[in-house]
Amino acid sequence: MTATYGRVVLIGLCVYLASAGAILVAQGPAEGPRTTVWDGVYTDAQADRGRGFFAEHCASCHGADLRGGESKALVDKRFWSDWQETTVEYLFTQISRNMPFSDDGSLAGKLPRTVYVDIVAHILKSNGFPAGQRELTAESTAGVAIVHKDGPRDLPADALAHVVGCLERSGSDWRLVKASRPARVLAGGAVDTKQPLGDRTIVLRFVLTSLQKYVGYRMSATGRLMGEGGADGLNVTSVSPIAQVCE
Numbered sequence: 001m002t003a004t005y006g007r008v009v010l011i012g013l014c015v016y017l018a019s020a021g022a023i024l025v026a027q028g029p030a031e032g033p034r035t036t037v038w039d040g041v042y043t044d045a046q047a048d049r050g051r052g053f054f055a056e057h058c059a060s061c062h063g064a065d066l067r068g069g070e071s072k073a074l075v076d077k078r079f080w081s082d083w084q085e086t087t088v089e090y091l092f093t094q095i096s097r098n099m100p101f102s103d104d105g106s107l108a109g110k111l112p113r114t115v116y117v118d119i120v121a122h123i124l125k126s127n128g129f130p131a132g133q134r135e136l137t138a139e140s141t142a143g144v145a146i147v148h149k150d151g152p153r154d155l156p157a158d159a160l161a162h163v164v165g166c167l168e169r170s171g172s173d174w175r176l177v178k179a180s181r182p183a184r185v186l187a188g189g190a191v192d193t194k195q196p197l198g199d200r201t202i203v204l205r206f207v208l209t210s211l212q213k214y215v216g217y218r219m220s221a222t223g224r225l226m227g228e229g230g231a232d233g234l235n236v237t238s239v240s241p242i243a244q245v246c247e
């Protein structure tokens with residue numbers, strides 16, 4: 001991180017200056033009723049087909065039971081750390097663009113869309129989400145939120161997240177106070193440096209460079225959450241100033 005820090009800071013400033021085009025990466029709390037994975041968005045018959053396709057195209061790396069093997073698990077804890085507060089559309093898009101994996105990338109995106117959709121149904125079923133009366137389609141994945149049954153929660157440990165907040169020194173730690181609720185960083189990595197401050201305190205872990213000159217600045221930080229919602233800090237991959245004042 002030390003080596004790339006200067007560059008990260010520069011990118012940070014450029015992003016700030018160009019932030020008219022900033023992209024929202026994660027939805028805040030719902031603005032109204034919305035469809036979620038608990039609403040029965042696929043059918044049992046579809047998930048059964050998906051199980052067959054999964055065995056054929058995916059299980060060699062992700063495990064017949066989706067618990068991982070050569071590659072990562074697609075259920076339980078890992079499912080939530082990768083996908084909570086995203087959408088079924090995003091899950092579908094990632095899979096249908098990038099999988100099946102191969103070294104030269106030649107297999108990525110090569111299966112029929114209906115096969116990918118059925119596989120997503122199987123993944124949803126394997127994570128305990130209920131089946132319904134209608135099949136999932138590429139179109140119907142849109143806007144279906146992946147949230148816990150009781151609604152949105154803080155992101156779990158290990159999720160890649162972004163926060164903004166005011167930099168402070170506390171003992172030997174750097175931390176962000178008045179920090180925003182950690183927002184998920186989606187593939188592509190665009191983060192919203194314009195999001196408002198909040199009421200969180202997030203300790204920045206494993207920062208190897210002195211941030212002394214940025215004390216009091218509004219900062220943007222990205223990394224893996226340690227503990228739910230970053231209760232134990234953020235394992236920082238990049239940190240950069242976005243303004244000299246923080247209010």
Ligand code: HEC
Pocket residue numbers: 054057058059060061062070071072074082094095098099100101102119187
């Ligand atoms: C040859 C091994 C292999 C096969 C076959 C394979 N994958 Fe993967 N998969 C990987 C690897 C490697 C990654 C990247 C893991 C990482 O870097 O986090 C990955 C990542 C993923 C991810 C996470 C993507 C993300 O954006 O985080 C999902 C979901 C996934 N695979 C699903 C599937 C599905 C569904 C299939 C079958 C259509 C499949 N994979 C086939 C190896 C494989």
